[in-house]
């Protein structure tokens with residue numbers, strides 16, 4: 001498997017080429033480019049989520065991503081946030097210490113391996129946005 005940096009670099013190049021071509025290229029060329037971009041995004045997601053178990057709820061492999069890059073605020077380094085998560089399973093309502101919380105099938109950490117470990121340990125992300133939980137179907 002290639003490194004995240006290698007895949008991201010090729011994806012950036014493919015996106016630049018795609019945007020450059022998009023104005024002038026004939027449809028078949030632009031379809032080929034978007035196929036390449038889809039494949040690179042899938043490879044990048046697989047690299048970020050390497051070693052992750054399938055989703056315990058729907059049994060599909062989770063996606064991996066850099067959710068937010070590291071940045072500096074007031075001379076303090078805010079670490080990057082990596083995410084491994086399931087895009088098929090909607091968040092659910094849970095109660096933690098007597099408070100209603102939204103629990104998502106996703107795990108966050110400051111490294112890809114850390115996010116995979118938390119995903120595999122089912123250390124789900126929770127927040128207070130309980131109004132954003134979709135109604136059961």
Ligand SMILES: [Zn+2]
Pocket residue numbers: 055056057058059060086087088089105
């Ligand atoms: Zn799932």
